[in-house]
């Protein structure tokens with residue numbers, strides 16, 4: 001007889017055939033008021049949710065090797081007086097326009113997508129395709145689509161028309177990068193408590209340079225500093241506190257030869273080194289020219305995303321989603337054929353750095369497979385109590401994200417609202433209610449792909465009580481491929 005544990009781990013909470021279709025391309029661009037709604041959109045919910053992610057998973061019928069290579073497609077969900085308007089547009093990057101007008105695949109992808117024509121057509125072709133597909137943020141009166149290896153693209157927030165590459169009022173030069181994970185310090189100490197956007201760029205090499213940009217709410221550069229750290233750095237995300245920027249330098253090696261020769265994407269040449277330590281790099285946000293980065297070592301597995309960080313006396317706490325191992329991107333297997341059970345799940349850990357003793361300890365907070373954390377925006381860099389995150393339906397094993405999990409870090413209470421078997425969630429976003437009293441008093445908005453109906457729903461949950469289920473479920477007329485990141489603004493753009 002099977003015991004319950006085995007049963008839960010062997011019974012899939014999802015249908016892999018349905019899951020796969022969430023990676024179908026969405027070549028169409030829409031513009032409409034959502035009229036198929038279950039429940040009621042809270043009339044106090046006013047503003048725009050922008051989201052970004054790969055919209056095309058094939059170029060003129062040639063499938064991409066990895067969804068991270070897909071052209072950025074931005075969605076805008078504008079909530080106004082209990083109604084919701086939807087619009088999506090591809091970012092008209094130089095590469096997207098060229099490929100769409102010529103009807104040909106012209107670029108190699110970072111994650112292994114090759115142009116047709118084999119080795120000869122790919123050898124020493126180092127043109128990177130800036131696909132602007134990872135995040136989208138409204139800051140300093142600009143809507144910016146972000147991709148970590150290149151400059152941002154600016155879009156018109158009302159129409160999503162692409163306005164072109166944006167250099168952030170002279171902050172960036174052509175060829176500079178601007179990461180896809182800006183953090184907003186809600187009350188920046190050095191700016192009289194005003195909000196400040198903090199973001200970075202990495203110039204990887206034998207030693208790597210981390211460049212940090214801090215922009216005020218007008219989009220003007222207020223601080224710019226950098227540190228050179230030993231070794232190759234693959235860093236997707238970071239965290240901030242009032243005094244520090246904190247980076248986890250994943251234990252990876254990089255062998256560029258196969259990439260230069262044209263038979264591997266650059267992303268395929270990054271190899272996880274599970275026996276090497278992770279370097280935690282702590283860079284001061286004050287008087288940075290004088291202070292070198294402090295580097296701590298730990299074993300953290302592989303990290304894409306962090307949830308938050310905060311200071312307490314001489315201690316720094318960082319909450320991150322860690323993978324025991326990183327599967328090699330295999331050029332011969334289709335990502336849609338992934339065997340979830342064979343991969344390690346992302347799990348939430350807390351790292352404690354003591355700045356005096358230079359020691360690191362860590363503990364697991366949540367073993368359930370989870371990714372894409374969100375918190376109250378006022379708690380960024382501060383001690384916080386509540387975290388919301390995409391999670392698997394089952395408590396053990398690795399599986400697609402089908403649920404939203406709420407963690408109370410003070411009491412260890414958990415709430416889970418699951419969309420299994422046919423629903424697949426994207427990154428949740430936490431939006432505080434006007435006049436909210438507690439940290440969890442907000443709405444959680446997530447896009448849920450309905451694999452049974454092959455369409456996507458916008459779902460609004462109540463942060464105070466996920467168990468209430470959807471306050472509103474807005475059925476779109478079509479599907480949106482699984483996306484990456486997005487942001488909320490209180491401005492209503494239609």
Ligand code: CO
Pocket residue numbers: 180181236237304305484485
């Ligand atoms: Co990310």
